[in-house]
Amino acid sequence: QSVLTQPPSVSGAPGQRVTISCTGSSSNLGAGYDVHWYQHLPGTAPKLLIYGNTNRPSGVPDRFSGSRSGTSASLAITGLQAEDEADYYCQSYDSSLSGSGVFGTGTKVTVL
Amino acid sequence: QLQLQESGSGLVKPSQTLSLTCAVSGGSISSGGYSWSWIRQPPGKGLEWIGYVYHSGSAFYNPSLRSRLTISVDRSKNQFSLELNSVTAADTGVYYCARAPSGYYDPYYFDYWGQGTLVTVSS
Numbered sequence: 637q638s639v640l641t642q643p644p645s646v647s648g649a650p651g652q653r654v655t656i657s658c659t660g661s662s663s664n665l666g667a668g669y670d671v672h673w674y675q676h677l678p679g680t681a682p683k684l685l686i687y688g689n690t691n692r693p694s695g696v697p698d699r700f701s702g703s704r705s706g707t708s709a710s711l712a713i714t715g716l717q718a719e720d721e722a723d724y725y726c727q728s729y730d731s732s733l734s735g736s737g738v739f740g741t742g743t744k745v746t747v748l
Numbered sequence: 749q750l751q752l753q754e755s756g757s758g759l760v761k762p763s764q765t766l767s768l769t770c771a772v773s774g775g776s777i778s779s780g781g782y783s784w785s786w787i788r789q790p791p792g793k794g795l796e797w798i799g800y801v802y803h804s805g806s807a808f809y810n811p812s813l814r815s816r817l818t819i820s821v822d823r824s825k826n827q828f829s830l831e832l833n834s835v836t837a838a839d840t841g842v843y844y845c846a847r848a849p850s851g852y853y854d855p856y857y858f859d860y861w862g863q864g865t866l867v868t869v870s871s
Contacts, residue, residue, distance in 0.1 A: 638794060672857035674795075681844065681861035682795070693859065725795055729853050736810055737785070737797035737855040 639664060640726055640740035647746040648716045656743045658709040658726035664738060666707035669729040673702055673711045676723040676742075685724075686711060713745070721747045750774040752845050752862035760839075760869050766832040770845030770862060771825075777803050778823045782847050783854045786819060786830045789864075790841040800848070800855050801828050808854070835869045842866050 641659045648654040658671060665671060673686040684693050686702035689709065699720075701712045713720055726740035756768035770784070777784060785800040799809035799819045807819045813832065821828040832839060843865055846858040 669853065670856070674858070676795075681863050682858070683861075684857060684859050687857040687859070727795075727797075727857065729855070735808065735853065737800075739787075739795040739797060742794040 638741045639730055639732075639738050640728060642724075642726060642740040642743045644741070645744045645746065647748055648713075649748045650716055650718065652716050653712060653714045654716060654745060655713075656711045656724050656726075656745070658711070658740045660707050660709075660728065660730075662707065663732035664707075664728045664730040665704065665709060667731055669731070671702070671704055671709040672727045673700075674725045674727065675720075676725060678723075682725065716747055718747050721745055750847065750860045752847065752860055754843060754845050754862045754865040756865065756867075758865065758867060760835055760867060761871050762836055762869055763834055766830070766835050766839060766867055766869070768830045768843055768845075768865065768867070769827050770829070771827045772847075773826070777821060777826050777828065779803070781850055783808075783850055783856075784821065784828045785846045785848055785855050785858065787844045787846055787858070787861075788841045789844070790838070793841075797855065798830065798832075798843075802850075837869050840867060840869045 674682040676682040689704045730738045751773045753771045760766045783800040786798040801807040801819045818831045845862045847860045848855040
């Protein structure tokens with residue numbers, strides 16, 4: 637059972653902006669542990685989109701941005717494109733589980 | 749360019765042991781500075797972190813799997829492995845290996861992933 641909660645789905649028309657929330661607790665995001673975001677297309681390896689809350693790896697478009705505050709974090713996608721249709725996961729660390737990596741429940745982004 | 753490639757048993761009988769290996773190329777596990785993880789995704793579900801190993805051989809596991817799990821490293825072959833015993837249908841899924849830069853706490857973020865391998869637990 638994941639300790640990071642995401643909405644099951646979000647959708648938007650091409651060109652629009654969508655946001656995905658990631659809600660944690662005092663033992664993970666609330667404790668100051670960083671959040672990271674991945675894009676996952678079926679049949680492929682997950683791709684790192686955002687690390688350390690707000691940083692984009694080389695090659696990731698600046699349409700993707702991350703933020704965090706307290707026990708929550710968000711991923712924003714601006715200028716939504718058809719190729720952005722995928723599953724998105726947040727990930728962090730949880731100190732209540734004897735030190736454990738944790739993923740969010742995942743969000744399916746649909747481009748209308 | 750670092751590459752990771754999973755291999756191992758695709759079909760495992762209930763109560764038996766699931767064994768997978770992740771071969772690393774384009775970089776050396778022995779160089780340190782990273783943790784090497786296994787992550788899985790059951791059908792229709794989200795990602796679950798399984799555990800990681802350092803180049804030293806020290807390993808850390810998801811508490812929910814700890815009693816059944818062993819992750820080890822073979823520096824001479826530049827690979828790391830997973831063994832999960834007493835498997836059930838709930839262990840069916842795609843298994844990924846991944847690298848994470850080491851930080852104040854581990855695992856941090858996963859910057860390189862393998863393509864994943866499907867493991868089915870069935871008699």
